Amino acid sequence: MACIEARGLRKTFGTTIALDGVNLRVEEGRILGLIGPNGAGKTTALNAILGLTPYQGELRVLGRDPWTERDQLTRDVCFIADVAVLPRWLRVSQALDYVAGVHPRFDRAKAEGFLAKTTIRRTSKVRELSKGMVAQLHLALVMAIDAKLLVLDEPTLGLDILYRKQFYDSLLTDYFDRSRTILLTTHHVEEVQHVLTDLMFINRGRIVFDCSMEQIESRYMEVMVHPGHIAEAQALKPIHQRQLFGRTILLFDLAPDLASDQASNHVDRSQLAGLGDVRTPSIADLFVAVMGGPAGDTQGAAV
């Protein structure tokens, strides 16, 4: 059973189209990154998945309709909308008591264990904690819940790099266990490169890129072209081109026909390796390439 399945998901606010026919499928046990520029529809998509907003089209989360069956889903689906949403008057001990009181799948000892690794005192109120500590508290609460789907919308927004790193480390080591599914959005794409198993780009309410990380490795290749081979390399139809330190870097899609592209000139790895230094592109490079249009043409780049 797919954890999340959407077909033709649409959502409009007045005349603004937030989601324009989103199709996506997330299997159980994946860590999916939903990346997109501001206003691309990320949060709207997450809100639809969490049953926080009504929508048109077909959407199933753990086999249920998240809008009409939200009350049944809240036990299995957990989310952090933003670290700044813990109420400021709440004491740490009260937060533990409350979640333990209302959530049947909350393991209090586990949460206490996470908190023991921090400097957060039980008697503190949320308003007395630093932003990083609030994030740690929220994460400790959420990670102690045995949920099937965890949704994180910009979970590290406003945190410094140390906290961000710690956040993803503990998410992977203390929480993720292959039977759980995590869906996250972030602007710090370079930091989630090794966290994700799947990657989706969303732009203007549509999924414009959907690929697993393994596929990216086998399908995309970046070549820092030797100066003498530039014309030759460009003839192979790179999907993106940029300059770095006077060198030309070209990004190739090794299986463009998969993306129903007419130009089915197969470029193979050995051919590219002969033109310069090759490597797997980073998420950020792919993002720029996909959002920025073909071969350095920046038309339509809504970033």
Add this chain to the structure above:
Amino acid sequence: MNTQSSAVSGSFGSQGIAPAALSVTRPMYWSVRRELWENRSIYLAPLVAAAVFLSGFLISLIGLPRKMRGLSALDPAKQHAAIEMPYDTVAALIMGIAIIVGVFYCLDALYGERRDRSILFWKSLPVSDLTTVLSKLAIPLVILPLFSFAITVATQFIMLLLSSVVLLGSGLGVGTLWTQSSFFHVSLGLLSHLLIIHGLWYAPFYGWLLVVSAGAPRAPFIWAFLPPFVICAVEKMAFNTSHFAGILLYRATGPETYTPVPGSTMMDLMPALPPMHFFSTPGLWNGLALAVGFLAAAVWLRRYRGPI
């Protein structure tokens, strides 16, 4: 994939019982506790009012023996009224405080969580919108009346004890005091008044405030009080009638059962058990139906509205 799904269905089966056993009452209980954590004024305001009143009463005790001597010349009805007066006053004071606290609590209950975005945290937990709104409605309808009752009775009891000590100390008997203050009978009346009038009769008022709190884009106070005012004004202008104002006034002053009878104190008007015809007053049931409608609207609004 196969092993995964079987592992998942296994854990689902074993945990399927726990959520079922965890009935509606547990989230409700914790939701009400949560409200008391956030809004400490629910019990602090009446406590402070009682403490202030008691300190004033303590000072007035100096004159008590003189007053009691003067009273003995009067007829029993007047004696009763004079002795009962401070006890009535404290009950009315705490009741008034409870109403003010209830009104401001309701206006903020569903607005505050949207304003500080914490609604996203509350909604991430398995507590339904209905449970949340019901727990918030329970504060003015059940919790505040019970707190006010407990605090009022405790205060009155302390007053009675202090008066007795003073009277005994000045060599006067306490018989008149204890017979005329009719403490226990009055307490029952107070409890039933609080639960019936504040809990049932005023329910549509609090329901309306919760609807405004759930829906207002900003300034819930204005959204709550301006529309009724405008309706009254427009009705007066257009038809030169004041039916709407009459309805509001009727709701605010309570059913006929409680219209004051001259010569008796406020407390005497509160029967220990409400008369049967109170429950056959159409106003009660109309009001409750309206309150249920407001409740449904507040639940609906909380579902749709996100943080501001």
